Amino acid sequence: MEERVVKISRVAKVVKGGRHLSFSAMVVVGDSQGKVGVGLGKADAVPDAVKKGGYYARRNMVNVPLSKTTITHEIKVKYCGAEVMLRPAAPGTGVIAGGSVRAVVELAGIKDILTKATHSTNPINLVKATFKALSMLKDPEIEKARRQAVIDAGVEMANSEQSVKV
Numbered sequence: 001m002e003e004r005v006v007k008i009s010r011v012a013k014v015v016k017g018g019r020h021l022s023f024s025a026m027v028v029v030g031d032s033q034g035k036v037g038v039g040l041g042k043a044d045a046v047p048d049a050v051k052k053g054g055y056y057a058r059r060n061m062v063n064v065p066l067s068k069t070t071i072t073h074e075i076k077v078k079y080c081g082a083e084v085m086l087r088p089a090a091p092g093t094g095v096i097a098g099g100s101v102r103a104v105v106e107l108a109g110i111k112d113i114l115t116k117a118t119h120s121t122n123p124i125n126l127v128k129a130t131f132k133a134l135s136m137l138k139d140p141e142i143e144k145a146r147r148q149a150v151i152d153a154g155v156e157m158a159n160s161e162q163s164v165k166v
Contacts, residue, residue: 030107
């Protein structure tokens with residue numbers, strides 16, 4: 001499992017005695033073979049925040065259906081203010097993506113993809129939007145079987161309605 005830190009933020013909470021500083025770290029974890037996870041760790045020190053982020057990312061992993069070196073179909077997802085469009089690409093295209101989107105896509109094992117991030121450029125929301133998009137991708141074989149079952153059920157219903165009318 002490879003781990004990549006996308007963003008580290010310093011957060012200040014104002015309390016009676018002054019400011020209390022803490023850190024948050026957005027971490028992406030993946031095996032480059034279709035499994036990827038994201039986690040946001042928060043702690044008083046940077047190493048602890050990164051460790052927690054990695055732990056949360058490993059607990060929050062999804063399988064990404066891949067078609068050779070790219071994704072199975074185009075998808076557009078919005079998360080908070082960030083909107084991400086992921087489009088399959090021909091072999092040899094490479095990963096065309098910005099920094100935070102690139103981290104998620106590369107750790108998922110995708111080699112050829114076209115992406116576009118619009119609206120917000122907040123790295124945390126972009127990572128979560130990309131993760132949401134990858135988790136919403138459908139496996140073509142499963143989807144084909146599901147659609148065939150729906151078509152077969154529709155044909156059965158049509159046949160039963162015709163026999164009732166006669």
